Amino acid sequence: xxxxxFSDASERLERAMKYVSISEDALEHxxxxxxxxxxxxxxxxxxxxxxxxxxxxxxxxxTRGPGKGGVRYHPNVTLDEVQSLAFWMTFKCAxxxxxxxxxxxxxxVNPKELSKLELERLSRGYIDAIADFIGPDVDxxxxxxxxxPMIMGWMMDQYSIIRRQLTPAVVTGKPITLGGSLGRDxxxxxxxxxxxxxxxxxxxxxxxxxxxxxxxxxxxxxxIAELLSKxxxxxxxxxxSQGGVYCKKGLDIPSIRRFKESQKGIKALxxxxxxxxxxxxxxxxxQELLTLDVDVLVPAALENQITEANAKDIKAKIIFxxxxxxxxxxxxxxLEEKGVYVFPDILVNAGGVTVSYFEWVQNRSGLYWTQxxxxxxxxxxxxxxTEPIWQLSQELDIxxxxxxxxxALNRLGEAISAKGTRDYYLSA
Ligand code: NAD
Numbered sequence: 001x002x003x004x005x006f007s008d009a010s011e012r013l014e015r016a017m018k019y020v021s022i023s024e025d026a027l028e029h030x031x032x033x034x035x036x037x038x039x040x041x042x043x044x045x046x047x048x049x050x051x052x053x054x055x056x057x058x059x060x061x062x063t064r065g066p067g068k069g070g071v072r073y074h075p076n077v078t079l080d081e082v083q084s085l086a087f088w089m090t091f092k093c094a095x096x097x098x099x100x101x102x103x104x105x106x107x108x109v110n111p112k113e114l115s116k117l118e119l120e121r122l123s124r125g126y127i128d129a130i131a132d133f134i135g136p137d138v139d140x141x142x143x144x145x146x147x148x149p150m151i152m153g154w155m156m157d158q159y160s161i162i163r164r165q166l167t168p169a170v171v172t173g174k175p176i177t178l179g180g181s182l183g184r185d186x187x188x189x190x191x192x193x194x195x196x197x198x199x200x201x202x203x204x205x206x207x208x209x210x211x212x213x214x215x216x217x218x219x220x221x222x223x224i225a226e227l228l229s230k231x232x233x234x235x236x237x238x239x240x241s242q243g244g245v246y247c248k249k250g251l252d253i254p255s256i257r258r259f260k261e262s263q264k265g266i267k268a269l270x271x272x273x274x275x276x277x278x279x280x281x282x283x284x285x286x287q288e289l290l291t292l293d294v295d296v297l298v299p300a301a302l303e304n305q306i307t308e309a310n311a312k313d314i315k316a317k318i319i320f321x322x323x324x325x326x327x328x329x330x331x332x333x334x335l336e337e338k339g340v341y342v343f344p345d346i347l348v349n350a351g352g353v354t355v356s357y358f359e360w361v362q363n364r365s366g367l368y369w370t371q372x373x374x375x376x377x378x379x380x381x382x383x384x385x386t387e388p389i390w391q392l393s394q395e396l397d398i399x400x401x402x403x404x405x406x407x408a409l410n411r412l413g414e415a416i417s418a419k420g421t422r423d424y425y426l427s428a
Pocket of ligand 1: 240
C-alpha cells in the first residue's frame, strides 16, 4: 500500500529536526493535528433529489494565531489529504511569519458535475456544517483547488447570516465588492515570481535563455506562466488536467489564456476547456511535461506529481513548487542526489496566504489598500523570508526544503515553548 500523504508530509519534519534546538514537547505537539472535523452536507439537487457530500475542516495548529487555509472541492479529497494540507499551512504561515496557524478544508465532490445553483447550496451547506468551528479569530477559510472568489462570497454571506452580523474577515479570497483584497487573485503566482526573481540570479541564467515548463493552468499556473513570459522567460510548455502543449521556441501565453477565458457558462467558472485546443504546438502528456529538457520546472497543479517513479527522469535543474506537495519525500532524495534545486511549496506558493492575511487585516481595520501597496508589501515579505532560507541552506549544506522547515520550526518551537515546556515545569 502506498504511504499516506500525511506520513509523507511528516517526513519533512523529521529531516529538519536535527538542525533545530526545539523542545521535545514542541515537537510532539507538531506531530499531531489539533482538531479535525468531518461533516455530512445534505444538498437538494436541481432534480429534487437529496445528495449527501462529505466535508472536512482540520485545524492543525493555532499556537501562532487563528487557523488559516483554503477549501478544496475535488473528487479525491480525503481526511488524510486535508490533514496534510493543514500541516503545510502551519509551516507556511510560520515561514512567512504571518500571525496565523495552519488549517485546511475540503469537500469530496466533482464540482464540474454540479450546476451553479447546486454549487451554491453545497457551499452554504458546508458553512452551515462548520460554522461553530470557524471565525475571524478562530479559523479563516480561503480558496484552493476548484474554489474561487464567487464561492468565498457565498461562504462569507452564509456565515454572516448565521451570526446575524456582517463578518467579512471570516473568509479571504472574496470578490472585491464583498471586502476582497486587490491583488489576491494573482497573489500566489506573484509571490512565486518574487521568489524566482530573487533566486534566479544565483544560477547565472538570464530570463531570455531560461526555458520553463508549467504544469497546471489554473489560478496559480496560468498567472505564473504569464508573469514569466512577460519577464522574457521562455515558457515552452503548459498543461491542464486534459494534457499539455509544447513549443521549443516558447509559447504565446497571453493567447492561451485568452483562449481559455473565452469559454462561457460553467466553463467560465472553471476554465473547463483544454489548452490542448490551441494551435502552434506539439501535444504532450502531463508526464512528458514533467520530464522535458528544460531549465526550470514549475508544478502548479496537484500533489504527488514528482514521485520515486519519475524523479530520476526529471531533467530540469531547478524546480519551483507552486502547487502544494507536488514532490513526494522519496522523490526529494532522488532529486537531491541529482543536484536539482527544489524551492519548496511552503515558501514558493506562500504569496496566496500572505495576501489573504492582508485581506483579513484590511477587513478588520476597514482601511483598504491599492494594488501597488499590496504588491509592494508582498514583495517585501516574500524576498525578506527567501534570503534567510537560502543562507541557511548554504551554511548548513541542506536542501531549500529542509532549510524552510528549519526556519519555520524555529518560530513554531519558540511560540509553543513560550506557553510552557516540561523543562520549565521541572525547574519550577
Ligand atoms: P485551480 O483549480 O485554479 O487550477 C488547477 C489546475 O490544475 C487546472 O488548470 C487543472 O486543469 C489542472 N490540473 C488538475 N489535475 C491536473 C493534472 N493531473 N495534471 C495537470 N494539470 C492538472 O487551482 P489553483 O488555485 O491554481 O491551485 C493549484 C495548486 O496551487 C494546488 O496545489 C493548490 O493547493 C496550490 N495553491 C494555490 C493557491 C491559490 O491561491 N490559488 C495558493 C497556494 C497554493
